[in-house]
Amino acid sequence: MNIIDFILRSSETQRLPVAVYPGLLLSGGTVREITSDWALQLKAIKALQARYKSPFALTAMDLSVEAENFGAKVLFSENEVPTIDGRLLTNAEDIEKIKVPSPDKGRGIVQIKTLEALAKEKKSDEFILGGLIGPYSLAGRLFGISEFMEITLLEPEAAHCLIKKAVEHQIKYAKMFKEAGADAVFMAEPAAGLLWPEGLRDFSSVYVKEIAAELEDENFKIILHNCGCTIEHLDAVLASGISFFHFGKPTDVVKAVHTVPDNIIIAGNLDPMEMFVQASVEEMKSKAEELLSQTADKRNFVLSSGCDIPPNAKLANLDAFYAAEL
Amino acid sequence: MAELQKIKEAIMGGKREEVSRLVQAALTAGDSPVEILEGGMIPAMREIGDKFSRNEVYVPQMLIAARAMQAGLALVEPVLAQTGHQPLGKLCIGTVKGDLHDIGKNLVAIMLKGAGYEVVDLGVNCDINKYEEGIKQGANVVVCSALLTTTMPYMKDVVEHFKSKGVKVIIGGAPVTQNYADQIGADGYSEDANGAVKLVDRLLGKTA
DSSP states (O other): OOHHHHHHHOSSOEEOOOOSGGGHHHHOOOHHHHTTOHHHHHHHHHHHHHHHOOSEEEOOOOTTHHHHHHTOEEEEETTEEEEEESOSOOSHHHHHHOOOOOTTSTTHHHHHHHHHHHHHHOOTTOEEEEEEEOHHHHHHHHHOHHHHHHHHHHOHHHHHHHHHHHHHHHHHHHHHHHHTTOSEEEEEOGGGGGSOHHHHIIIIIHHHHHHHHHHOBTTBEEEEEESSOOGGGHHHHHTTOOSEEEEOTTSOHHHHHHHSOTTSEEEEEEOIIIIIIISOHHHHHHHHHHHHHHTTTOTTEEEEESSOOOTTOOHHHHHHHHHOOO | OHHHHHHHHHHHTTOHHHHHHHHHHHHHTTOOHHHHIIIIIHHHHHHHHHHHHTTSSOHHHHHHHHHHHHHHHHHHHHHHHHHTOOOSOEEEEEEBTTOOOOHHHHHHHHHHHHTTOEEEEOOSSBOHHHHHHHHHTTOOEEEEEOOOTTTTTHHHHHHHHHHTTTOEEEEEOTTOOHHHHHHHTOSEEOSSHHHHHHHHHHHHTOOO
């Protein structure tokens, strides 16, 4: 059974928090270590699996891996997720010239090896997900996010050219996850959520559709994460043609799940900082239960965080997330 | 008036070269730089900010409008300086210590400047001494930005430092919430750049 059928046939609402870094609270170690050492990342993920018995395991959301592979400079710190420093590309000529690297070099291998190890040990009705960045967001990391949004409007041909190169890389990288045993990839496309709806459709969804056409089959699915978009973007996001969407705080997920067909999965959207870091256990439980209640009639809803949960989250709040009841 | 409307429309459309041409033509024709600024340029940025709040335009449109505004300001500001024209207020802005992210900070700075405020941009990785430099330059509000959950707590230090000095501190950034602003005693929080302009308007009792 694939991940979508599993969720749709579940008797209760599934939970899929975007949580790997909080595993450090159980396994020890630092963000820097688990983004550069697959065995330590595996340890953190397995610690979470042992505690929560979730049917889902997701590799770390390290969204600098692909841009680093293209040659971008990455800043590392002990307890923050690696981030891109500066701009690798600054003009249309740079975009034209840059070659698409092979994804089998660099830190992407950390994610692949982590996933491979998880896949080897997975049981039936368990699903292993690889985390990677979406094409528009990758292009933005290479060109500078705000500058890329500007050329999206002012030099759309150059923007499309870079996104196509990002697509080429991400198809290869996602295939590596698939070959390593992934049931799905969790593709984070946050920058596209800052675009206007038609822009999101033309500069992101069209390309997600292309990636899906290359990769999706009965047993392998793409989950599209967009923590920047709003309910106004829903049609544009759905234009990607896939069946599993994960939204952040700005999206009214209750409205979204009541708008889409019943075979389209909507996941979200408890704010990572507000709920998993700052809120009390009671507030966390109450908010999760409110969302469960508002979506109780929908089997195609998955309770989740709205984005990646940071390493300084409270385990007690994650406990409350899983303990929340309808 | 027709020229001011054209300048306004050119800024809102993000037409940088057209803004330069129109503003230069207006200045050459002897139009008041204050009128160009307050009758054409500032209303353009205020309107685009309002459209952003209503989901009628999005971040890319704001960014190109801001670039066009900057092109106009580069021509108007030197002339304004000679007239003794005063901005609505003066603020300093920076991303907090340990944090090198600047997209949100830049957007807020651009919108505040576009709304008629003078903005001292302190850049990224700002410690309290850096914010103090902004105050020494005449700012009476500190605007703090953070993207990282690990750098956000430094905002509390900034708030506490300036509280005793009567300087207002407002905060924002992806992980920041109104609850957090309340917890640390900040004078205000905004979740987006246009909201930051409205917040500063309220704090300083100003309208453009």
